[in-house]
Amino acid sequence: MKANNISKILFFGLSFLLAEQPTKAQPILDGRVTVSNLAVSRADEKLFVAMDIDVSALDLKTNLEMLLTPTLTQGDAIVTLPPVLIAGRNRYYHHLRNGLTPDDATLYREGCIGVIEYRAVIPYETWMNTATLSARSQVRGCCGAPLSDADERLTALGFEPEKRYFVPVPVYVRPEAEAKILTVEGSANIDFPVNRTEIYDTYRNNPVELRKILATIDAVKADADTKIIGVTIKGYASPEGTYANNERLAKGRTQTLREYVQRQYDFPESLLTTDYEPEDWAGLERFVETSGLADRTAILAVIRSDLAPDAKEWRIKKNYPEAYAYLLANVYPGLRHSDYAVKYEVRAYTDVAEIRRLLKTQPQKLSLQEMYMAAQEMEPGSDEYAETFEIAVRMFPDDPTANLNAATTAMMRGDLKRAERYLSKAGDRAEALYARGVLAALSERYDAAAAIFEEARGRGIAEAEEALRQVGELANEPK
Known part of the structure; x- marks a missing residue:
């Protein structure tokens, strides 16, 4: 709690972006390998690649092996995903005896595996939004010497750039106690x-x-x-x-x-x-x-x-x-x-349970300060939390503090029209100025929001500093 009786809670996090590019089964390596159920998705800062690789028709000789390496490319950028190695009998046991496989590949024995359920997770980078996913296959001889190479396209990614949003710290004002x-x-x-x-x-x-x-x-x-x-x-x-x-x-x-x-x-x-x-x-x-x-x-x-x-x-x-x-x-x-x-005159209430009961039955007997006190014991963002500030502004429709807190709650819940209506009666204190900046930022009016946050910072609202940083970045992002 700050010295000027301002309380803070964080807005709820935004949901992650999820996209997929499912493809039909496609043959590679002259039809001896088939890739199906291919899907690429992105969540937070990770990229997920999944596919089923059918190697049942590969038919490798006992001293041969095939290294399959998925790759992502975009211009000069390239990322190699974890490879898989399908080996004939002799090569398979050679790798087992020596305790290693080339390129840290996952080892499978040809003839003993039909479909490989391939799954990989790599760090996401922005250039991957429009990258190409390919399968690089290399058949190797008994000494690991390459006998053939192929690089075949599997799919092109088509992610939309992830939209960033303004995520403010809401500022509430504690009402003064009064008779x-x-x-x-x-x-x-x-x-x-x-x-x-x-x-x-x-x-x-x-x-x-x-x-x-x-x-x-x-x-x-x-x-x-x-x-x-x-x-x-x-x-x-x-x-x-x-x-x-x-x-x-x-x-x-x-x-x-x-x-x-x-x-x-x-x-x-x-x-x-x-x-x-x-x-x-x-x-x-x-x-x-x-x-x-x-x-x-x-x-x-x-x-x-x-x-x-x-x-x-x-x-x-x-x-x-x-x-x-x-x-x-x-x-x-x-x-x-x-x-x-x-x-x-109505007596003062200090028991939060009693206040919560009166909120439902006789809210006219409660002060703004008592309603606020009860809200501090509720889950921020919950229906009960929001309803408490709605009751407060209904009981005190012309009170600037009631309108400011109700506006802040409305913005938390994405109701910008209701917030704008409340802010028109929220007065001109520094916290109300900051809230108007939040409304402008959530409405994607970043230049106007920056000017408001600059003034709010000058009037002592510490939360305006982070808000200015965010709107500055959002204003410069490509449309």
């Missing part, structure tokens, strides 16, 4: 007698509406992990009637509702706060704006004008009587409402 203050909100339409401020808890729909407020408070109180630190009530009246009277009603009804809640819970006086809005013109505007009223545009102009509230209401009532009657009967009752908010 978890949450708020749950709601709205209730309490019915009051006309022009009065008293609450009757059995009046009209009041049992249901009052229960909404109490149920919200109860849900928070019942959770052992939470502590209520504030309850706010704001009352609204509708524009009907005079502004002065509506102010009296909004203020008085809000105070009455506060006293009702206080009686239910005996909260400290400082815990309950109130506010009021004499007339809910904003709520009326929202309704009219999305309505199908015939005079919608004209009514909106009145609502948005600089007229005094009483003058606005009078003008709508006088100039648009049908619309006003509709609003009075269907919209104004909903504008007489009480909005409430319960603010509470």
Whole structure:
């Protein structure tokens, strides 16, 4: 872990390239030897050659032998693969008695072997991508003197040059620990007698509406992990009637509702706060704006004008009587409402197992720092690891750290579009700059990535040094 609370993990390795050039059976040495099941493949830095060599028709005399040497050539470059030696009876025992074979060849006795399963592994070099594989055969006499030589083409290799990729070190930012203050909100339409401020808890729909407020408070109180630190009530009246009277009603009804809640819970006086809005013109505007009223545009102009509230209401009532009657009967009752908010603090969690459980059930109770702590106990790159950072950014959609870490995880999984979206909200800290360089490099915009990494290095991101080296090499590779 670095001093600035940055953690690192390596990206998963890239899969190796595999290619093959299978060929049909082909005769060599005037048809006395047949090569079949030929395949050449490349993985990492090795080249694999496999073939079946049928020597059953070779028919060598007892003092003769045949040396078969596969070779790879490309221009002046040549590599000799391990040879095989098929010997007649006398030559075979000669080699056994002397304990050696020419050219370190694998020795076989003619007539006792039908098909040789040839396998060879050699170091891979780039020029081999388009090399030619041949079989050089030499028949030798009793003293090892060559009697005949042949060099016959088996196949031409056709490997594509191996594409190299940018492999960055992802940088995560550890979120700062902070208090978890949450708020749950709601709205209730309490019915009051006309022009009065008293609450009757059995009046009209009041049992249901009052229960909404109490149920919200109860849900928070019942959770052992939470502590209520504030309850706010704001009352609204509708524009009907005079502004002065509506102010009296909004203020008085809000105070009455506060006293009702206080009686239910005996909260400290400082815990309950109130506010009021004499007339809910904003709520009326929202309704009219999305309505199908015939005079919608004209009514909106009145609502948005600089007229005094009483003058606005009078003008709508006088100039648009049908619309006003509709609003009075269907919209104004909903504008007489009480909005409430319960603010509470959630305790800190240190048990990773508990945090992982809450990630699945109640992620809203976790801080970014707690989610990050749980992720450190997960397998980097796993589905659970990625989902943890996705949950974090869903819970804190505008937090730069949450967006930066989610972007880094998305790039690990190859989702560059998602990463780009998160990076747009990741802020301008040095780690975010580095992440934007990673996105550019993974998108193969190497010149742009180099410029970004250069700046990130200057701002103290050590990982930018290796990133610069890689993009410099990739930018100079042939297209």
